Amino acid sequence: PQTFIRINGQAALSYSAELETEDTFGVTAKAIEAIESLEELPDGIQVTQGFDSQMQTEGFEGLVKAIAIAIVIIMVILVFTFNSLIYWIALMFSLVVAPFGAALALTITDRQLNVSAMIGLLMLLGIVITNAVVLIDRVSSNRKERGMNLHDALMEAGSRRMRPIFMTALATIIALVPLAVGLSEGAIIAAEMGTAVIGGALSSTLLTLIVVPVAYSLLSPIHDRLTRVVRRQPEPTEVSAD
Template identity: 30%
Template sequence: NNYAQFIVNTKSNDDTEDMLDKYTDKYLNHFPNAKVRFKQLEYTIAAYPIEIRLKGDDKKDLKKASEDVRKAMEKVDALTLVQTNNEEQLSGVSIHLDEDEISRLGINRTSVALNMAMKYSSGIPITTVWDKDYPMSVVLKSDRNHSTNFNDISNEYISAWGGASAVALRQIAEVKPDWNDGNIVHRNGINSISLQSDIKRGTVASEVTKDVVKEVKKVKLPKGVSYEVGGAAEADAEFLIQIIYGLVIAILIIFFILLFHFKRINLALLILLSVTLCLFGASFGIWVMGLELSVTAILGIVSLMGIVVRNGIIMLDYAEELRKEGMKVYDAALNSAKRRMRPIFLTSAAASMGVIPMILGGSVLWSPMGSVIFFGTIISMLLIITVLPVSYWIIFVRADKIKERKLSREKKKLQTQQID
């Protein structure tokens, strides 16, 4: 297949969107025997946003399944350019050697293969020469410079008796025309065919993938053939695993920092559990803006966790100082919420205002992150100044009761000693 690519630089993002809206559907099937694909550069390694990968040992069953799955995918309106990586068959030549004849003439299969390779293929690799960082392959090839037809192969001479004579290939072999697969794709050593597709503008890849999977599940696949989802969904899942690993490590580091600062495991756990408060705001932001939970949205949640932990430290650290001065848990929680409300509001407002350009830009990549941080910061701020002080009071009110009972016992003991 022939392939060409044009990279168009526009003056602004709006111009890019306008050009894609105008030409994507117009030239989709404009040229005969050509596939025209308009694609905006994205931060993804997936070649196509939608991909269904079929795997199986039997090639015939695999091809039949790919046709059935392709028909099922074409039922989804949001898909465009549904295609397969199983290319059309290519014409070739099949050479069947006469074993008795080649043994009599002292010809072996290797010499015939080398002869054909030098004259009718790209040549025999000899070595590789490097020019700095650029490799250059050295091949052994015949100087044949005219076009070849089927009869030329039959009349090709093969050396016999150690080069003492030569015979035509038709005398020692049966030459027949043949058809072969254009390419044979293997994945982890198993035959594989991928069905790939683009999506229409204005649609979300994750939602379209769900619709495609529903249609594929309706297809009755031959025995021994299975499918898996690739494309953007697979790429996001791979990145998500790495982010989760990093998130777990970050949580552990935060916990040990809190434990080192407060020197109390219950207080450190309380602030760490307050991180869950950011999920309400993040979910609300994604829902209100009509976005999908993408990788950048998860990165926004990770950033939001840091803001929530910081606000929790600002509040509870002051509450601990008030308790050390002799104030009860209830009063310490109430006063810390009142006194720390202003700094928490100012820092949260500054963080939320800073991501407004990311939201207004409407970028598929950055808008989810901006929405998560904006709404998550505001809503988590309200929850921090209400839920966290109450939780602090509920957890540590018992400590006040124990302290009061201890003081009461000591007071009674002191009064008893004075009477004696």
């Protein structure tokens, strides 16, 4: 239907419709493409998005910026905490696997990547990086304070930190199940958020114990070599006893 309204004192004609799909972002994107493809309009005529779709688009863009800012803040904090950019790279591998789990969960449940799901991805940043930090901190402590070699430090950290990591993820997932399945009041709107967090938490928890140690083991020799170069220390040599 069409409605005559006024926007900032100017006459306007509003068109609205009921969607047959839940993919509101897809419909909005196609509508924007159709608007942009219009030929030259007469003077004084302008075609724009409606209030709801415009707010939705702006909200989505704002969340993308918020996620980018959050990643930068996490990077700065981790670099200063571990005093190493290479260890930060190893930790960032845990963030890479989280979106895949979230996307898979949304696909399986036939839900869309909307503003609610983006909020879930923003929540995932803190959950995922915490698990990785717990693991890497234990590895670093094993090497510096206990004098373990790289392999033993990784194995000990993985076995000791596995339970806390799984318990943290399990508590998060259980708490969000009612939201994801729509059992609580108003959960239909936030179901995508719960689904995204659950999927991302599952994938990141399972893969953090694999991806992060592998990345750490590959990057640690580079870190040690750079440290020796900066401190001008000779590389350790193996001496065989006859």
